[in-house]
Amino acid sequence: MKLYETALEVNIRKVLHAELDGCPESGRDEVWERLQKSLQQGVAQPAPQSAPRKWVFRFAAAAAAVIVVASVASFLAPKQVTAVGKLLSGRVQRVTGQGFVNDISFSKQATGQPEQGRPQDSGIGNVSETFNSLKEAIRSSPFPLIVPNYIPDQFSFHQGAVEPSGSQARVLLTFTNKDDPKDRLIIRETGIWTEVSYGMVYSQDGTLVKEAIIDGNKVTVLSYNGRMMEAFWMDQGTAVKITGNLTEEEMLKIVEQMNR
Amino acid sequence: MENTSQEIWRSMYQLHYRRIYAVAFSLTRDTTMAEDVCHDAFLEAFRNLRQLRDLNKMGAWIAGIAINIAKSMLKRSGKIVPSETVEIQASLCASEDESPEDDVINKELKESILAVIRCLPVEFQQVVVLRYYYDLEYKDIAQILNISNGTVKSRLHRAHGRLKNLLEGTNLIDGKGLSECEAL
Numbered sequence: 126m127k128l129y130e131t132a133l134e135v136n137i138r139k140v141l142h143a144e145l146d147g148c149p150e151s152g153r154d155e156v157w158e159r160l161q162k163s164l165q166q167g168v169a170q171p172a173p174q175s176a177p178r179k180w181v182f183r184f185a186a187a188a189a190a191v192i193v194v195a196s197v198a199s200f201l202a203p204k205q206v207t208a209v210g211k212l213l214s215g216r217v218q219r220v221t222g223q224g225f226v227n228d229i230s231f232s233k234q235a236t237g238q239p240e241q242g243r244p245q246d247s248g249i250g251n252v253s254e255t256f257n258s259l260k261e262a263i264r265s266s267p268f269p270l271i272v273p274n275y276i277p278d279q280f281s282f283h284q285g286a287v288e289p290s291g292s293q294a295r296v297l298l299t300f301t302n303k304d305d306p307k308d309r310l311i312i313r314e315t316g317i318w319t320e321v322s323y324g325m326v327y328s329q330d331g332t333l334v335k336e337a338i339i340d341g342n343k344v345t346v347l348s349y350n351g352r353m354m355e356a357f358w359m360d361q362g363t364a365v366k367i368t369g370n371l372t373e374e375e376m377l378k379i380v381e382q383m384n385r
Numbered sequence: 386m387e388n389t390s391q392e393i394w395r396s397m398y399q400l401h402y403r404r405i406y407a408v409a410f411s412l413t414r415d416t417t418m419a420e421d422v423c424h425d426a427f428l429e430a431f432r433n434l435r436q437l438r439d440l441n442k443m444g445a446w447i448a449g450i451a452i453n454i455a456k457s458m459l460k461r462s463g464k465i466v467p468s469e470t471v472e473i474q475a476s477l478c479a480s481e482d483e484s485p486e487d488d489v490i491n492k493e494l495k496e497s498i499l500a501v502i503r504c505l506p507v508e509f510q511q512v513v514v515l516r517y518y519y520d521l522e523y524k525d526i527a528q529i530l531n532i533s534n535g536t537v538k539s540r541l542h543r544a545h546g547r548l549k550n551l552l553e554g555t556n557l558i559d560g561k562g563l564s565e566c567e568a569l
Contacts, residue, residue, distance in 0.1 A: 133545060138517040140498045145518055148407035152420035156427075157398055163428050164394070183461070 256285040259298065267294045268316030271365055275382040277375050279303055280310045300369075310369035339380050346376060356380055394431055401444040402427075408448050408514060412455040412503060422458060426451035438528060445519040446529050449511050456507040501551050502544075509544045512537055 256262040262285025263270050276282075280300040288295045295315045302308035337344045344358040356376050357366040360383075367379060402423065409422035430437075430447045437446050502513055508530075515526045516537075523537045530537070 133548060134517070137498060137502075137513065137548070138520075140495045141502075141514065141518045143495065144411055144499055145404065145407035148410050150403050150406050151416050152406070152423070153399075153402050156402070156420050156424045157395070159424050160394075160398065160427055160431075161391070163424070164391075164431060 254287045256287075258282070259285060261285065262287065262296060262298060266296045266314075266316075268314075268363060269385050270296055270314060271360060271363055271383045271385055273298075273312060273379055273383055275378055276300055276310070277371065277379075280369075283309070308370055310371065311367070313366045313368070315364040315366075337377060337380070339377070344380055346373070346380075348373060397431075397443060398427055401447055404444055404518075405447055405451050408518070409451050409455050411499070412452065412510070413459060418455075418458055418462070422451050422455045425454045429454070439525075442521070442525055442529055445515050445521055445525070448514055448519060449529055452507060452511050452514060456510075497551060498548060501548050505544055505547065509540050509547075512540045513544050516541060 254265060256265060259272070259282050263272060265285075265287050267287070279302050281303055283299045283301040284297075285299070286297045288297070295313060298312040298314075300310040300312075302310075333348045335346050335348075337346055339358070342358045342360055344356055346356040347354045352370050352372070354370075355366065355368045356379075357364065358380070359365075365383065367376065369376070371379075405426060406419055406423050409426070410416065410419040413419050413422065426447050429450050430443075437443060502510060505513065511530060512526055515521045515529065516523075521529070523534050526537045527534045
């Protein structure tokens with residue numbers, strides 16, 4: 126009870142306490158279970174519905190409209206970052222999955238046969254072909270190359286290389302820093318036509334892993350001590366990996382502006 | 386979710402669930418919706434725990450979130466809470482020297498107060514619940530809602546005004562009412 130309260134205040138307090146303290150409780154355990162799932166998954170769990178509600182239908186209609194608009198817009202709009210996801214871990218990360226092989230630093234195991242109609246070895250074998258211009262590299266790639274439309278000013282094209290190998294082929298595009306030739310930005314693209322599994326382990330302290338959704342693709346970006354080490358994602362049968370000493374903003378801008 | 390975090394969250398949840406549920410139910414009058422409000426309120430609270438400056442005010446802080454969520458849910462659902470369905474336990478309203486007739490009058494007046502509170506804008510409801518249910522000082526309410534002391538006073542004053550208009554002529558605002566003022 127507060128000092129100097131008016132009768133109205135006293136009565137509001139009494140009424141609220143009578144109403145709320147006397148309220149029978151329900152759902153404590155059920156809500157906790159849902160809450161746990163939501164916290165683990167990082168998303169809100171939809172509540173079990175006791176009966177159809179008007180807002181559910183309104184929401185469904187609104188969502189359908191958004192999907193239609195988004196589909197149309199995706200044909201018209203340039204690529205954009207739609208979301209940068211949460212930090213997955215503060216330090217050591219293990220990234221595993223299935224679907225594509227990246228480069229030799231990944232443990233890899235081919236589990237399928239080349240599909241019919243897919244490009245096979247170009248006949249060059251494991252010997253790399255090198256090119257001094259981006260256009261030549263694009264022309265020589267055995268699969269449709271995804272080309273960067275933005276590269277930070279400090280970098281210029283250095284060399285392109287095509288490495289056909291078995292059921293995959295890899296193209297490396299190398300850019301060097303004009304002020305420091307040892308500082309390189311490397312774009313690796315691997316054309317995939319077999320099902321494979323992959324895994325990679327980062328054991329350095331200070332490695333941060335984030336996920337971004339860019340043009341509908343889930344992109345994994347890794348940084349080390351505040352600078353960007355790597356971004357990789359899968360785009361319609363092409364595994365793309367970008368490595369360089371970049372800021373997160375620069376890295377995401379490159380990824381955004383990669384086009385076939 | 387780490388086990389330690391889980392344990393802490395579970396303790397907080399167990400501690401505050403009943404009152405948060407009561408606040409949610411008083412607004413929605415629907416058990417399922419009240420549970421949904423609790424779920425969303427705790428989820429938002431756990432995710433934004435860093436915004437909480439005083440852990441002792443956690444219950445009140447989550448209640449503020451819950452009121453916001455309840456109002457949004459009610460608005461989305463188009464549900465209007467009918468004041469005539471408000472049920473007050475008569476035994477909670479009666480005092481020993483009250484006659485059954487007084488009891489009926491008190492019950493009606495209590496229902497009126499609750500109905501008016503439910504009809505208040507969400508920002509008014511928040512300050513009323515935090516002030517009179519969680520017994521917070523103005524400065525604490527201001528901190529939780531991230532508004533100034535003056536805004537808290539102004540909102541409470543306006544909420545009182547609406548209640549006074551409704552209860553004009555009753556004994557709820559003239560010093561008698563449900564009981565004598567117990568201020569010391």
